[in-house]
Amino acid sequence: MATNRIAELRKRARLTVSELARRVGTSGPQITRLETSQRKLTQQWMEKIARALRVSTTELISNSTTEPLVDEVEPAVLKGFDDVAAAIASRGLHVYRVVVASVERAGLTPGQLIAVDQSEAAVANIKLGDVVLVSAPNPGARLLRQFVASRMVITNHDGNNIAMDLSEDLKVIGVVIPPKVHAVG
DSSP: OOOOOHHHHHHHTTOOHHHHHHHHTSOHHHHHHHHTTSSOOOHHHHHHHHHHHTSOHHHHHOOOOOSOOOOSEEEOOOTTOHHHHHHHHHTTEEEEEEOSOSSGGGTOOTTOEEEEEOSHHHHHTOOTTOEEEEEOSSSOOEEEEEEEETTEEEOOSSSOOOEEEOOSSSEEEEEEEOOOOOOOO
């Protein structure tokens, strides 16, 4: 789960819990529950609180990072399966190998092969919770993120997670096709 920064941002804005509650239109105890993660921070709460604090919704849950972005996937070559590779590509699909554990809680781990639908239709129909392939500027890194809200993606792994607002520079270029789990027996 992402780190909640409401209390930090409230204090930076020199607001008390009561003052923030009044701006949001709720009670002080409700704000305290949200700050301490005793209450789920929904998209609706994020939008209200972000507006009251004059920050983006991403800032409420992300830690700033100065680490350079690196490719979290690499194109996979299906050696000896040229016909299969051609069929996959003809449908707008691409096969990648996961190289960074950025969405391991979503079931994708380093070394795993994944199929990504990079068609316009797939990108236009992203659903909440989908794992997506994101293109980032400088140095043009490909990132795996989980789609969590309108225009927002997040890492999903153990430890502190990072949220990002989608923009002209940071955009979804594909949707990971969830792997099927086959029962053996």
